[in-house]
Amino acid sequence: MRKNILEQIIKNKSLKLEFAIVTNLKSGESQIFELNKKLTGSFEKFQKEIEEFFKSKKNGMIKNSEIFVETYIRPIKVIIIGAVHIAQYLVNYVKSLNFEILIIDPRGYFATTKRFPNLKIINKWPEEAFKEINTNENTALIALTHDPKIDDPALQHALNKNFYYIGALGSKKTHENRCQRLKESGFTDKQINSIHGPIGIKLGGKSAPEIALSIIAQLVSETYNKK
């Protein structure tokens, strides 16, 4: 692989682009493929096959050729509401799993770069914050403040935008009250039941890193359940 190709790959990854690396295993030559981009040289005659492979989002060999394709898809976006203690551990797990991550918290004393270095923190109320973020069914929401003033608007946004994972921290009682409020705001039972609350799978632990782990385990599992 040429150094300039590697540089381009790193750049594409940081821009969260969808692309593929195509390599001719005989010559060792590689190129970067993007949708609607013409390949050249030995790759040209396999353009159609490579395109189909890319759409299937798989890695592997193109049939009857010496061409290997590795696809890169856009990372999943995880939005955390509440720059709390658990979030500090969540951030570490989420980073090593290559999710794109950002935190929303209107409380300035929580959402500091000192507590969360090198991370995108939006120090605004969720209604305002969501105006500057693109969200869709590839987005996950983890609500951690258990303060209705902060969590509820974020949960409503996530439900309206069909986030594939929505989880909310809080006891069973807190969650019951939350469900009641959402019902009064006009959300259906099906929508409300899609919220994971109390958040996380049952691991038994009560410490912040253990709760973060139980949330991440649920998030990853739901990522694979997603169509």
Added chain:
Amino acid sequence: MRNSFDEKILDEAYDWIKTDQKVVLATVIQTWGSSPRQIGSRMIINQNGDFSGSVSGGCVETSVVRESINLLKENKQCKKIEFKVSNESAWEIGLACGGEITIFLEQIN
């Protein structure tokens, strides 16, 4: 859906290149039967035999490191290597899991 997990091996390869190390990139390109790492799994190796990432569960990495150092010594651009189940000797390099894998080695330059 397919996950978007990325072990950031290429990012690490770039860091190595920037510090003037010679780097070989090893990629799992084909698998048969049960193999520990999926297609696209990666490992990088430098001229001193330092490595990062993985192409199996620790079964063939030693051999991949040796082959990579040779590739750099001979200054060859790329090479394909195959690993099969080894029955003859338990000490021979092979995949205890009963799978087969093909790995592509290439210099980054």
